[in-house]
Amino acid sequence: MGLNRLRGSLRAVIVFSLFVVLLMAGYTGYKAFGQSVDDAQTDWAVIGSILPRTDDLTMPSVFEIISGIFAEPRGINEAFGSIVVREAAFTLREAAVGFAVGVIVGLSIAIVLSSSRLLERALVPHVIASQTIPLIAIAPIVVIWGRKNLDFLPWEWHDWMSVSLIATYLTFFPVAINGLRGLHSPSAEALELMDSYAARRGQTLWRLRLPASLPYLFSAFKIAATASVVGAIVGEISAGVTGGLGRRILLEAQRYTTGPERLYVAVLFAAALGIFVFLTISLVEYSLVRRKGTEAVL
Amino acid sequence: MKARQTMLRILIPLLTLSLLAAACGDDEAEPDPEPAPEATASSDATEPEPTEPEPAELTPVTLQLQWFTQAQFAGYYAARDLGFYNDVGLDVTILEGGLDIVPASVLDTGAADFAVSWVPRGLVPREEGANITNIAQVFQRSATLQVSFADSGINSVSDLAGRTVGNWGFGNEFELLAGLRKNGLDPQSDVTLVQQNFDMLALISGDIDAAQAMTYNEYAQVLETVNPDTGELYQPEDLSIIDWNDEGTAMLQDALWADADRLESDADYRDAAVRFVEASIRGWAHCRDNSDPCVEVVLNNAPTLGESHQAWQINEISSLIWPSPLGAGVMDPDLWAQTVDVATSEGILAAAPDDGAYRTDIAEEALANLRDQGINVIGSGFEPVVVELREGGE
Numbered sequence: 001m002g003l004n005r006l007r008g009s010l011r012a013v014i015v016f017s018l019f020v021v022l023l024m025a026g027y028t029g030y031k032a033f034g035q036s037v038d039d040a041q042t043d044w045a046v047i048g049s050i051l052p053r054t055d056d057l058t059m060p061s062v063f064e065i066i067s068g069i070f071a072e073p074r075g076i077n078e079a080f081g082s083i084v085v086r087e088a089a090f091t092l093r094e095a096a097v098g099f100a101v102g103v104i105v106g107l108s109i110a111i112v113l114s115s116s117r118l119l120e121r122a123l124v125p126h127v128i129a130s131q132t133i134p135l136i137a138i139a140p141i142v143v144i145w146g147r148k149n150l151d152f153l154p155w156e157w158h159d160w161m162s163v164s165l166i167a168t169y170l171t172f173f174p175v176a177i178n179g180l181r182g183l184h185s186p187s188a189e190a191l192e193l194m195d196s197y198a199a200r201r202g203q204t205l206w207r208l209r210l211p212a213s214l215p216y217l218f219s220a221f222k223i224a225a226t227a228s229v230v231g232a233i234v235g236e237i238s239a240g241v242t243g244g245l246g247r248r249i250l251l252e253a254q255r256y257t258t259g260p261e262r263l264y265v266a267v268l269f270a271a272a273l274g275i276f277v278f279l280t281i282s283l284v285e286y287s288l289v290r291r292k293g294t295e296a297v298l
Numbered sequence: 299m300k301a302r303q304t305m306l307r308i309l310i311p312l313l314t315l316s317l318l319a320a321a322c323g324d325d326e327a328e329p330d331p332e333p334a335p336e337a338t339a340s341s342d343a344t345e346p347e348p349t350e351p352e353p354a355e356l357t358p359v360t361l362q363l364q365w366f367t368q369a370q371f372a373g374y375y376a377a378r379d380l381g382f383y384n385d386v387g388l389d390v391t392i393l394e395g396g397l398d399i400v401p402a403s404v405l406d407t408g409a410a411d412f413a414v415s416w417v418p419r420g421l422v423p424r425e426e427g428a429n430i431t432n433i434a435q436v437f438q439r440s441a442t443l444q445v446s447f448a449d450s451g452i453n454s455v456s457d458l459a460g461r462t463v464g465n466w467g468f469g470n471e472f473e474l475l476a477g478l479r480k481n482g483l484d485p486q487s488d489v490t491l492v493q494q495n496f497d498m499l500a501l502i503s504g505d506i507d508a509a510q511a512m513t514y515n516e517y518a519q520v521l522e523t524v525n526p527d528t529g530e531l532y533q534p535e536d537l538s539i540i541d542w543n544d545e546g547t548a549m550l551q552d553a554l555w556a557d558a559d560r561l562e563s564d565a566d567y568r569d570a571a572v573r574f575v576e577a578s579i580r581g582w583a584h585c586r587d588n589s590d591p592c593v594e595v596v597l598n599n600a601p602t603l604g605e606s607h608q609a610w611q612i613n614e615i616s617s618l619i620w621p622s623p624l625g626a627g628v629m630d631p632d633l634w635a636q637t638v639d640v641a642t643s644e645g646i647l648a649a650a651p652d653d654g655a656y657r658t659d660i661a662e663e664a665l666a667n668l669r670d671q672g673i674n675v676i677g678s679g680f681e682p683v684v685v686e687l688r689e690g691g692e
Binding site (some may be wrong): 021024055057058073074076080083109136139140143144148236237238239240241242247252253254255256257258260 | 404
């Protein structure tokens with residue numbers, strides 16, 4: 001068993017590395033192709049109009065992007081990549097808090113709504129409607145409101161906590177919807193069995209409905225975790241919160257002309273952060289839910 | 299029983315994990331909003347008096363910027379980090395801007411005490427009911443340019459006819475639109491207006507013939523980029539610029555705004571406003587006379603910015619402020635009238651704002667205090683220097 005598992009993860013690492021190498025090769029290949037077309041002075045209109053340009057400003061070479069990670073900005077003895085990693089940790093904190101709060105809120109909504117068909121019918125449309133409000137419309141409002149109105153809390157309210165709230169706004173939704181579905185998932189026989197035990201509503205929830213909804217919940221957690229990173233980055237950009245990846249991306253976009261590789265590095269690290277949180281959730285799911293299969297709750 | 303254990307086994311680690319991640323971020327990611335005072339003092343040898351020990355009672359004040367830390371706001375950072383605000387009894391917190399942050403609205407909600415905002419961007423919320431007022435017109439000129447390559451043949455506004463002209467939109471385009479109309483061009487039909495990114499890629503790639511640029515930012519970015527034809531950086535003579543100050547459609551930009559109601563009802567707030575403007579102008583005068591240490595202050599607050607780019611920026615910003623014939627921060631009524639004219643004729647404002655939209659009494663009191671301290675608040679002798687830009691603005 002252990003050996004198989006090791007082999008499995010080794011294979012995953014190899015496949016992923018292969019994918020990265022292929023991506024780099026494809027990028028370099030396209031760039032070389034585009035430039036050779038350019039050099040030959042042919043008027044091939046597809047590159048540069050439909051497909052992206054291949055010059056060094058639009059597509060810095062893979063080598064330039066990688067050296068951008070290790071380059072030290074003037075006057076600091078720290079590699080650019082290490083600065084961005086610190087900023088990614090800042091964004092991860094926002095996202096993690098947003099995720100945790102989102103899971104609690106989403107799960108509570110699912111439990112409340114699953115208790116009554118009437119409530120479910122009345123309120124699910126509102127839950128859905130909440131997601132149609134664009135994030136950039138609420139982000140500045142949340143941050144300004146947080147600065148001004150949350151000074152009664154026992155701890156000091158920081159702007160990054162407002163960004164966490166913005167991330168929560170994205171994360172509670174999949175948890176609530178999938179959770180609701182999961183709570184309804186036990187079969188009628190299983191529910192009747194609980195009834196025959198004279199189980200109280202809370203007992204049915206805790207021993208049957210919640211365990212049965214785990215596969216649904218973990219799908220939701222994966223969506224929510226990546227969404228929380230997106231929410232944190234967009235929230236930072238929109239509301240002007242300093243210290244994280246969002247600010248880094250905005251700054252590097254503004255001065256793109258003078259250092260395109262820095263924007264590439266920032267965006268790649270943002271993608272890596274998304275992959276990281278996804279893998280973390282998958283790992284938790286793998287180590288916990290997999291064992292549950294033998295207990296045959298479903 | 300097993301089911302319950304499973305639930306706990308899953309939920310507890312999951313929540314712990316996210317809290318753990320939260321805690322991890324805590325120690326290292328917290329940005330240092332203020333460099334240690336001694337570090338600033340020692341890095342700035344030209345500052346004659348080291349920061350005095352803080353008097354017991356400082357009034358806390360927050361300033362909302364329109365964008366994030368860069369030399370555009372050097373005067374405020376210098377005033378904070380070199381202790382000018384402390385000298386007048388203020389403890390100033392600087393809030394950076396964001397993509398969707400409207401400083402005038404932040405000010406109006408009371409989430410900041412003062413705000414830096416372009417004049418049109420202050421007047422629009424004001425017309426919509428935000429009771430704010432311009433207490434110090436810091437920049438006396440507009441920094442907006444329309445930049446094209448010299449070999450494109452665009453040397454005047456009328457040469458833009460039939461060309462693809464970039465602009466940022468979001469209220470940044472009105473000087474351009476008014477300039478086109480003034481020269482008999484219809485912005486709808488005589489030129490192709492396109493929205494442009496913050497960067498200058500579209501101009502350099504040839505997608506647009508003329509790009510919007512600020513003297514202190516995007517224009518310099520072009521000059522920090524290598525010209526593939528020569529292998530050297532682009533030179534000013536490679537570019538042709540249209541300056542809206544010369545065309546007569548310039549609109550006033552960075553100004554300090556305050557809450558108009560509070561100025562009337564709260565004597566302490568008005569007093570703080572005078573002191574705030576006083577120390578801010580002192581910061582700007584300091585940056586005029588000591589531009590290199592001011593670049594240092596900016597870089598302390600935003601270490602990854604490019605040094606030569608910020609040196610260029612501070613020089614350009616000083617040229618926007620100095621000389622100020624009426625005294626820095628005092629509104630020039632002619633420029634105000636021109637800004638309002640453009641704003642009303644372009645439909646940004648429905649009507650000209652009333653007299654309360656700006657006031658000069660606070661700036662004049664502040665300047666009187668500064669004159670008493672022997673600080674030159676007109677800057678008549680100011681001459682911009684030539685800043686050498688390095689590749690990438692490093």
